Amino acid sequence: MGDNITLSAAVRQNLLTLQSTADLMSGVQNKLATGLKVNSALDNPNSFFTASGLNSRSNDLSNLLEDMGQSLQTIRAADEGIQTITDLVESAKAKANQALQTQSQFERAKFAAQYNNLLEQIEDVAKDSSYKGKNLLAGDGNDLTTIFNEDATSKLKISAIDYTNSALSTGLNLSDLVEGQGGATSFQLEGGKTTYTLTDGTSTLNTSSLLTDSADIISGDAIEVRSAGGTAQSSLTVDGTTTVQDMIDSINSTPGVRAEFDEGTGVLTVISNEDMTLVADQTASAVLATVAATAFTALSTTLVDSGSFKAGDTLTLTDGNNFELGSLEIDEDTTVDDLTNFISDFNGVDASFNTTTGKLAIQSETDLALTSDNANFNAENFTADADGVTIEALSDSGFAMDNDINRVVDRLNNALSNLRSQASEFGTNLSTVEIRQDYTKSLINTLQEGAGKLTLADTNEEGANLLALQTRQQLASTSLSFASQADQTVLSLF
Structure with a gap:
């Protein structure tokens, strides 16, 4: 007896139908599972390779798209x-512009410093x-170079500008x-004074009295203000018309020397910055008065004890732009301390008095002049000293002069x-x-859509196919069952 089993034609035909249906169902199920109707070159070589090319270009452009995004952020x-x-x-x-609104060199220097701070911030922001x-x-x-296509033939190059150094002429040029x-600087505060009474022997003289009425002065005398070395600093020759006022005027004409006369007492007060002698040198050759000047050694010393000051003087403090910081009017009670405080009251200026040397030192952040x-x-x-006390700053600020500011603007x-x-340009x-x-x-979407048209499965269609195949499979199974039952009827004969 042979090993082969013989099936009836009907059963064999139904089995072949079931196998075919199963193969078709497997294919449809694969399409539904992957979503693709072309999964490999075996399915459709033309569609598969065309879609692969489109997808490859789409992937390349997607990578470039990321680079574009980073370029945008840069x-x-x-x-x-x-x-x-x-x-x-x-x-x-x-x-x-604020610096232009003021003439104060101190304020302008502060604006210049603030300007420099802003330039530093500009450089920091650029960095x-x-x-x-x-x-x-x-x-x-x-x-920065941004590439737009996969072969780098389309690109945009953006040149960088250097703002990290604001002074570069190719940048901000600031x-x-x-x-x-x-x-x-410093200046000496010193002085001394003496008195001499003008009298004719029985009564005091007044400003309109003739000098020849004085008991110590005769016609032909030269009234001289002499320095410590004996050099005449001023001279007045007395004649029959020379008055006391003429002598006062002559003394006052000597720089650093001042004469004050009391009409009621006939007392002539002579105040001098330097050691000096008032003499009548002709017939009498008499020393009328001697002043021994010394350096001031106390803040409480009154300024009018020096020949440089008298009551009613006005001291003015100005900077290099002739901007007036302030003024001080001298009276009989104005002291060295008052002067020191007056100078120190202003921004950028400091004054100190040395009680040992009698020098008043002044420090200033700008050019400065103290005048009277x-x-x-x-x-x-x-x-x-026609210029008064002056300080010339080692260097002026970049905003010191209007022209300087206008150039900066x-x-x-x-x-x-x-x-x-x-x-x-960046915009x-x-x-x-x-x-x-x-x-x-958009191009990536177009490429992907084109690839999809070639390879993507129609899920509606494939779903309907699967349902039809399932129906065919059920029918084939039923038919196989009928064929098998027909073969079994032979057994009923035995």
């Missing part, structure tokens, strides 16, 4: 930096405007200003124009990258 970081720098430059311009190590505001080595360095309407002020060695205006132009580049980014997104 440009945005630079644009935000420029906006902030623009605000700071406008603040610097405001400082320059901080980087994104992932790329900074379009940091100059060389920071150019240099730090000199903030100024002050200076110092008294021609004898600060006279030394019987020589007038012009540079600031140019810098603002530069920034606005650069911001516009254009930003728009270009955004437009190409949107285009690339």
